[in-house]
Amino acid sequence: MLLSIRSLTKTFPGTKALDGVNFDLRAGEVHALLGENGAGKSTLIKCLTGAYSRDAGTVTLDGAEIAPRSTVEAQDLGIGTVYQEVNLLPNLTVAQNLLFGREPGRFGLISSRAMRAEAKALLAQYGLDLNVDRDLGSYSVAIRQIIAIARAVSLSGKVLILDEPTASLDAAEVRMVFDVVRSLRERGLGIIFVSHFLDQVFDLTDRVTVLRNGQYVTTEDTASLNRVKLIEHMLGRTLQDEVLHSRPADRGPRPEMLSFQGFGRRGAVEPFDLVVGEGEVVGLAGLLGSGRSESAEALFGLKPATGGEAKDQAGKLDLSSPARAIAAGFGFAPEDRKTDGIIADLSIRENIILGLQARRGWARPIARAEQNRIADDYIKRLDIRTSGREKRIGDLSGGNQQKAVLARWLAMNPRFLILDEPTRGIDVGAHAEILHLVHELVAKGMSLLVISSELDELVAVADRVIVLRDRRHIAELTGEAVSGERIMRAIAGGEGG
Amino acid sequence: MNARTLPLYVTIAIFLVGWAICWMQFPNMLSTRVIGNLLTDNAYLGIVAVGMTLVILSGGIDLSVGSVIAFSGVFIAIVLRDTGLHPLMVFAILLVLTTLYGAAMGWLIDRLAMPAFIVTLAGMFLARGAAYLLSIESVPITHEFYQSLTSAYWLMPGKGRLTLIGVLMLVTFAIGIVIAHKTRFGASxxxxxxxxxxxxxxxxxxxxxxxxxxxxxxxMSGMAGIVFSIYTGSGYSLATVGTELTAIAAVVIGGTLLTGGAGYMFGTLIGVLTMGLIQTYIVFDGSLSSWWTRIVIGLLLLIFILLQKGLVKLSEARLAGGAA
Structure with a gap:
């Protein structure tokens, strides 16, 4: 066994990012590491590359226990990493990037000629013949990715970690990178491959290990695995609360409120059609990177659509920026609450009032008494647990922060509210409360778009579920047809049935 | 050709065109006398710009250099006046002092993760204040060794004088080029x-x-301080106010990206000479107010900032094209 990880544990304040995870890597294999957001993939990799130190467990490389404290140390031990984006410096030449830190030369002076020759020789192993004196930035992402691999392998040479290396490549470029990866497998490297693209996992890898919520789920041979099984492993069937089992009553078709035609954004999500009824809950399901969040961002004008149009009963809507979307009665509670949702250093009151005040314009401040009334009202209605409205919101638990973000939107009374992973990182109790809240909002006639990677949650709240795969809306399930199993099959590639 | 080399070529082109314009109006501009004076008058600026280039390449900024030059001048003058130390000894002490001063600012910037702008702004006031403390008045330097430094020159064909401090600047640039482009430190x-x-x-x-x-x-600021004191023959705490900004301007006109990571040491030399050239032209003309120097420098800066913005946009567009 080349690399062996036993009961690796890593805890961050409030969360157990890794809980006794095992992982084995053989020499000469490509081993996929899979899991949804928060599964612990990136924490595991950071423990391997020295970015994090582990709390417990062992990591053995070639029979010796290792505990790297920095990327450079991990590299020296033999573990190289290639990330999706931040690998190399576009402002340096190809040769400088390849040989950075070990430039050939004499008396402390770098020899350009020796450098050029060494860089050329290194790239020749990968079948590349480039002008190594040109800036890295002038080459395509695929070439850069191969250069990054070449650098990592030449520095480390035992284990290569590929963290989403293909996320910004097109099909031909992916093949190019995969050829390189296969040739490295031939040379006996152990390769860890992290990706959200299941096709690529089946195409390239020998074995698959799945993590979920920081825990080890399973390791299997890729060849013996079928898609539905794999997705089941990844998404799990965590039944958290009885509310999750019950489907909302089938309320039949709703009067149409909003319709989107040919809506899409180049490079993010393919054009789709979507109709939202009054008081309807539409769910978006799909794996990470399938275009779920991208759809929501396009609808809210955060990353505006590059084509298509939006209409309500009164006519066309302008959704080219969040401010315009808000003016059209839209709201958006983003996935990453900490950076995009709350302003951590402001109080609960200030966070709740923020949207309302922004809409009124800063010239007409809301009177303090009115602010207090609104904040107190929502703290009570949403049961935000806090010692008072002036408490710093960053000090609240995740669930209470999420409620405050919801309160901000509710205070503005939108007609269409987008909730991106509304229960992510929230404890079980608050989880159920937020789902109850969703039901209440709908009863009042608000329409919702809910994105969630927890299928049971979608089943519990959505009238209709749209399934995405590879940045495309591929299936739509309504009423009785909405079930965890059906959604999963649609994600895996069998049509909705 | 690499996109980031383009500003360097633009810099050189502007310098040559500028020189050609001057030469057509005043044929004397091409004489070695003018060239000698250009090097002498801008020696301290060039030396300090070598240091500034490296700082800006690293993504930082150093606002303290003007004050450090003034402090250096006053320090040298006072020590020479009040002690019997040889100037070379005084130079050595001063260079150790200013190097440590810079190192301390660098340490603070790194350790406190503070913006270089703030730390070196504090350094600027501190050094200027220290210069005032030493003396408010201009202190003349009368040491005979200094006289010989001031009058040291090599005669060029055409009776131009290549002064010691002019040569010092060129040597500094040569060292700067090696450090920036030929060492691992430069690569870092x-x-x-x-x-x-x-x-x-x-x-x-x-x-x-x-x-x-x-x-x-x-x-480099200490070196520039020494050169400036040789140039003026005195130390004055009010001298070289705003030199840090002139140095930054020279670096940018020399084609270095103000946000760091791209540029050439040689470009900075051309930047310094371009600024000197403008000044020389105004002196030759005689009827123009000296403020025109600033106006032209301002325009040049604007051109380079726009050029760099354009290049960044261009490479982004090319990237997007490559990814699509």
Whole structure:
């Protein structure tokens, strides 16, 4: 066994990012590491590359226990990493990037000629013949990715970690990178491959290990695995609360409120059609990177659509920026609450009032008494647990922060509210409360778009579920047809049935 | 050709065109006398700009250099007046002082993760204040060794004088070019300017590099201080106010990206000479107010900032095209 990880544990304040995870890597294999957001993939990799130190467990490389404290140390031990984006410096030449830190030369002076020759020789192993004196930035992402691999392998040479290396490549470029990866497998490297693209996992890898919520789920041979099984492993069937089992009553078709035609954004999500009824809950399901969040961002004008149009009963809507979307009665509670949702250093009151005040314009401040009334009202209605409205919101638990973000939107009374992973990182109790809240909002006639990677949650709240795969809306399930199993099959590639 | 070399060619082209314009109006401009004066008059600026180039390449800024030059002048003058130390000894002490001063600022920038702007702004006031403390008045330097330094020159064909301080500047640039383009330290500086996080991943020792960059700038400020004191024959605490900004302007006109990571030491030399050329033209003309120097420099700066913005946009567009 080349690399062996036993009961690796890593805890961050409030969360157990890794809980006794095992992982084995053989020499000469490509081993996929899979899991949804928060599964612990990136924490595991950071423990391997020295970015994090582990709390417990062992990591053995070639029979010796290792505990790297920095990327450079991990590299020296033999573990190289290639990330999706931040690998190399576009402002340096190809040769400088390849040989950075070990430039050939004499008396402390770098020899350009020796450098050029060494860089050329290194790239020749990968079948590349480039002008190594040109800036890295002038080459395509695929070439850069191969250069990054070449650098990592030449520095480390035992284990290569590929963290989403293909996320910004097109099909031909992916093949190019995969050829390189296969040739490295031939040379006996152990390769860890992290990706959200299941096709690529089946195409390239020998074995698959799945993590979920920081825990080890399973390791299997890729060849013996079928898609539905794999997705089941990844998404799990965590039944958290009885509310999750019950489907909302089938309320039949709703009067149409909003319709989107040919809506899409180049490079993010393919054009789709979507109709939202009054008081309807539409769910978006799909794996990470399938275009779920991208759809929501396009609808809210955060990353505006590059084509298509939006209409309500009164006519066309302008959704080219969040401010315009808000003016059209839209709201958006983003996935990453900490950076995009709350302003951590402001109080609960200030966070709740923020949207309302922004809409009124800063010239007409809301009177303090009115602010207090609104904040107190929502703290009570949403049961935000806090010692008072002036408490710093960053000090609240995740669930209470999420409620405050919801309160901000509710205070503005939108007609269409987008909730991106509304229960992510929230404890079980608050989880159920937020789902109850969703039901209440709908009863009042608000329409919702809910994105969630927890299928049971979608089943519990959505009238209709749209399934995405590879940045495309591929299936739509309504009423009785909405079930965890059906959604999963649609994600895996069998049509909705 | 690399996109980031383009500003260097633009710099050289502007300099040559500028020189040609001057030469057509005043044929004397091509004489070695003018060239000698150009080097002499801008020696201290050139030396300090060598340090500034490295700082800006690393993604930082050093606002303290003007004050450090003034402090250096006053320090040399006072020590020479009040003690019997030989000027060379005084130079050595001063250079150690200013290098440590720069290193200390670099250390603070790295350790406190503070913007270089703030730390060196404090350094600017501190050094200026220290200069005032030493003396408010201009202190003449009368040491005979100094006289010989001031009058040291080589005669060029055409009776132009290549002065010692002019040569010092050229030597400094030669050293700067080697450091920036031929050493691992130089490569680390470019890497930091290109992106700190990536640079760290690639094994750049960020703390060490940052300290060395500002220490080098401190050393260059001390050198410039010595050269300035030889040039003026005195030390004055009110001297070289705003020189840090002139140096930054020279670096930018020399084609270095103000956000770091791209540029050439040689470009800075051309930048300094371009600024000197403008000044010379105005002196030759005689009827123009000297403020025109500033106006032309302002315009040039604007051109280069627009040029760099355009290049960044261009490479982004090309990237997007490559990814699609």
């Amino acid at each position: 500086v470019y890497a930091l300017g290109g992106g700190e996080a990536t640079a760290r991943l690639m094994g750049v020792r960020q703390g060490r590099t940052t300290v060395l960059v500002y220490a080098f700038s401190g050393l």
